Amino acid sequence: MSSTQSATTKTAGGGGKLHNALVYVRQHWQLYALFILPAFVLTIVFRYIPMGGVLIAFEEYNPFRGVFGSEWVGFAHFERFLSSPDFMRYLMNTLKLSVFGLLWGFPAPILLAFLLNRVLSTKLKQRIQLILYMPNFISVIVLCGIVRILLSPTGLINMVLGTNWNFMTMPEAFRTIYIASGIWQGAGWASIIYTAALSNASKDLKEAAVIDGANIIQQIRAVEWPAIRDTVLIQFIMSVGNIMSVGFEKAYALQTDLNLASSEIISTYVYKVGLLDGNYGFSTAVGLFNTIINVVLLISMNQIVKKLNDGKGMY
């Protein structure tokens, strides 16, 4: 304790910035060596070293020669996939999946939150929430398993309709299946954040509105919508920023050989062409291209949030 104090006094007396920093580090070495080190090492090893690995996007990668020994091909991989009609289709599939997913999937939790907020009995509301949140905990595989069972030619949906469509083999059905099952699974859970924002809506304001004879629509306009508008806006901008990062797991689990025309997206293509076919360089180039579009989108969306949010961005 006493040595700490004397060090502090010395620093206060004179000595540069660097000296100050060194004294701080010596006093608080535990913060560096014990607290932040594990996270730092994991980040450097598993995040930054692979970033260096993107060099193979510009190489004809040969596993035996390694990243630095393989033949350099410049932008050849990029030229190849950017001029390929297949790639354009995968890009469009990815975009359509996320844009339509956003269009349908984004309003659903907001609607649920408004409805839940209006349920008069707290007990009933809690029971409904319990049901709505449950699908969120089902795994992607089980979800897609349920979807496949219900939609199989002899499954429940076909029995109800009296038909024997094989939905899983129809490219035109894939997006609907993907988006609808996404809403089924995620809308309840996603409504939590709006429910929380709605519960912050001033009770006084709402009571005043009721006394003034405002009906439900007017109350929503005057009290509830203003309470969640910012949340809605930020959630929306974040979703737009993530438009190119459609997850691999669910799309892959809903793919069949026959619906690939609409179900092959960039992330599944990167996996197949890279790990299954062994075209490491080409696959990395496609992945890098996707990442760059994503970064540009995220950064521009962050700028928009900053403008709207008094200089405070998401990151």
Next chain:
Amino acid sequence: MAKKKASAFAKLPAEDKTIMVIGYVILLVFCLAIILPMVYIVLASFVDPVTLQNTGLTFDFAKWTTTAYERVLSNSQIWTGFKNAIIYSVVFTALSVAVTLLAAYPMSRDDFKGKGFFSLVFMITMFFGGGLIPTYLLISDLGMLDTIWAIVLPGAFGVYNMIIARTYYQGIPRDLQEAAEIDGANEMVYFFRVLLPVCTPIIATIAMWNFVGMWNSYFDAMIYLNSASKQPLQLVLRSILIQNQPEPGMVSDMQSTAERAQLAELLKYATIIISSVPLLIMYPFFQRYFDSGIMAGAVKG
């Protein structure tokens, strides 16, 4: 309760009543859409496979059978899957919670020198990454292919969870820390004895997310693990539910291809139920932390 509800409803103007009724109906439809498929799968899992395929669900109990459950439960691969999923999820949760909570502490302190640098290093990974192949090559070079480390280490530090924990720490009154420092407590003592005990809601929330996330994922296991003995539950489920390839022992005693196909279909129902039981048991425990989840989610916004 019901009376109060009814009277509150009765007081509403007529047009509001209409809106309320429509709202309740939408909620009801949504809840039914969630429950009915689940109920259907539970019931159908007991129906004789031939009947199920030809006429669908039946309440003629003479046609019910537990054969699907017997076959799935007597298959060792399912149990191996459960065992591996528990190991991976528990190890991953313990590791990631420890690393994340530790890292969040210096990042929560205003006086931490180098905060800007570490912030930048961590934030960049939220935008940019090496992608599939470079990460795969790294895991391979490190000799971690087909080991548990390929599954639990790369994602052990989550920047997003760190931000949530950091924000939570910052909400803890500074007085606590000052009092501890006057008492001569160093960082370790303060962190473990003072800070962590008051942070249990956020710790539980992060632990729950990480556990559920690991339990439900299959991608990393699919690309990094080859041995059947190391597959987590989701991969075993994948071969039964998605690839239509039940574990060999489950259907091999059936004579015709048609019988095998019908049985394989029924096995899916039982598999879904069996694999969901742990989740249903844990659901009430998770539920306690939904509220802190809300709070943490609000950080994002």
